[in-house]
Amino acid sequence: MAKQESLRTSECPVARTLESIGERWCLMIIREAFDDVRRFSEFQKNLGLAKNILASRLKHLVELGLFEICPASDGSAYKEYILTERGRSVFPIVVAMRQWGERYMFKEGETHSVLLDNVNGEPLQPLEVYSLQGHKLEPADCYRQRVISGKKQE
Template identity: 70%
Template sequence: MTQQASTGSNECPVARAAEIIGDRWSLLIIRDAFDEVRRFSEFQKNLGLAKNILAARLKALVEVGVFETRPASDGSAYKEYALTQKGREVFPIMVSMRQWGERHLFSAGETHSVLLDNEHDEPLALLEVRSAGGRKLEPGDCHRRRVVKP
């Protein structure tokens, strides 16, 4: 999958983002990378994903610049997958999905993980969409306009 071939004719940023990071396995690979997973074998072990599918997803994520490959930090012959700045910018999307899942996809008394702030060991504040002036926005408070990227 290349970004131009798959998404180049779609004007919707959501559709383009979904094409690149929107499938389950790509999101879980990125999630694991935020948890310091770097090697193919670690991704495969954590996700239980078939090697051919994992290889295809990692290749696509490297092609679009979400990951870059590097020599292994321990000097071995292996390579590691590291999030680029573009990949690290997926973090708010992951937090938003996590918070939505925590609120809506677990029953009372059901065990689940929670993302905590390292400094204070407290759950993160709920993400909110805000205007440039700081006002909380709901879907009806926004509209779309076509623009040309400079």
């Protein structure tokens, strides 16, 4: 079998994102943080994850700049893992995965959770992709183009 190359150097943003945060425990930790989980022990309790794996994934997420480690908000000796702007920007990705899962991964009548907005207590509007002009886009309406430092490549 050929050795799989790291996706960290791929020119595909999807590949690089998967390589960085696509591992299931990374996404589950981020999901928990969106529910205001901040302490190692809370992540461990909620996820049932072995401490060594949790420590490794949290360290990785801190190194990527998705979390920062801060003193506990209650003044105790504990540390807390706080989402950075980069970490909070993962929210639409998690919502898209959640909405896809709600739609396709549960049988009729099967219990599951839904995400509700805090103001109205209603489910979120399904995420869709729009052009800058406001037109809804489907996969066939888009194409990829190579760029260097934000500029089109000739």
